Amino acid sequence: MARVKGKRIVVKTESDGSQLSHLPVMPSEVLAALEPKAGAFIVDGTLGGAGHTRLLLEAGAQVIGIDQDPFALARAKEAGLLGLEVREGNFRDLELLVPERVDGVLLDLGVSSFQLDDAMRGFSFHTDAPLDMRMSQSGESAADIVNTLDYEDLAQIIYDYGEERHSRRIARAIVAEREKTAFSSTVQLAAVVKKAYPGGHARGIHPARRTFQALRIYVNDELGALEAGLRGAKTILKTGGRLAVISFHSLEDRIVKRFMRSELEPLHKKPLEATVAELEINPRSRSAKLRVASKTEVIA
Numbered sequence: 122m123a124r125v126k127g128k129r130i131v132v133k134t135e136s137d138g139s140q141l142s143h144l145p146v147m148p149s150e151v152l153a154a155l156e157p158k159a160g161a162f163i164v165d166g167t168l169g170g171a172g173h174t175r176l177l178l179e180a181g182a183q184v185i186g187i188d189q190d191p192f193a194l195a196r197a198k199e200a201g202l203l204g205l206e207v208r209e210g211n212f213r214d215l216e217l218l219v220p221e222r223v224d225g226v227l228l229d230l231g232v233s234s235f236q237l238d239d240a241m242r243g244f245s246f247h248t249d250a251p252l253d254m255r256m257s258q259s260g261e262s263a264a265d266i267v268n269t270l271d272y273e274d275l276a277q278i279i280y281d282y283g284e285e286r287h288s289r290r291i292a293r294a295i296v297a298e299r300e301k302t303a304f305s306s307t308v309q310l311a312a313v314v315k316k317a318y319p320g321g322h323a324r325g326i327h328p329a330r331r332t333f334q335a336l337r338i339y340v341n342d343e344l345g346a347l348e349a350g351l352r353g354a355k356t357i358l359k360t361g362g363r364l365a366v367i368s369f370h371s372l373e374d375r376i377v378k379r380f381m382r383s384e385l386e387p388l389h390k391k392p393l394e395a396t397v398a399e400l401e402i403n404p405r406s407r408s409a410k411l412r413v414a415s416k417t418e419v420i421a
Contacts, residue, residue, distance in 0.1 A: 145172030155225040157182035163225040166212035213346035215353030246311035283335030385414035
């Protein structure tokens, strides 16, 4: 389990000697931001592998953990963490899910390590799996999107949510391929994107990365959920309560930055980023940005 020693986080192994499969991003910075202590109530709006939640609980706080992923909820319940209350739902509905006033809210955006590592969820282009990408396991899948939307809509989604400058070439290739064979797997889509990419590669990243990001964001309405979740967080926070948000790409970070500057009191001029030491043990934190703000006005 994870232990807190001052401002340094030490991750220990489980009793069977295996290493924890989920490492929370910027754990020391999150604890410093939310200041968990006995009697404090904190909402982890993206429970995931409960990495941050474990640290908050060990610091003495009580935590309300929210997630729309049924597998994440099942793992948290099985863990039997004392002081944790699990509530099913999307953090976009914070005001409904948490009628209480709380001392802190944490939103760790994007895909959890468990979702990435579970090939069958369809988030990764590295392994062959159903083209799914649904965090809640309900609604339209990524396969539904690429097989039914017209060329213009596909190109716009890939450009807007993936910030992919070759979106039209990729969308054209997708439409041409599905006329021969419907898309059903991750590697099938990744291969088509790679073939459509100029030179077959993107500098420094896999050519399908931005397209997969775009589809995931669209399928789960992640940006809409973020905007609603930020408003909900402000509502449920007590005066002086803190909101901490970890984002992983510029689309998210811009929304968080704009909201905190207009609705709350930011604690830092620039977002916090992972240290070199953390990057060595958790490379997935390389693109993470943490923004923290305080609620200053009196609740009506």
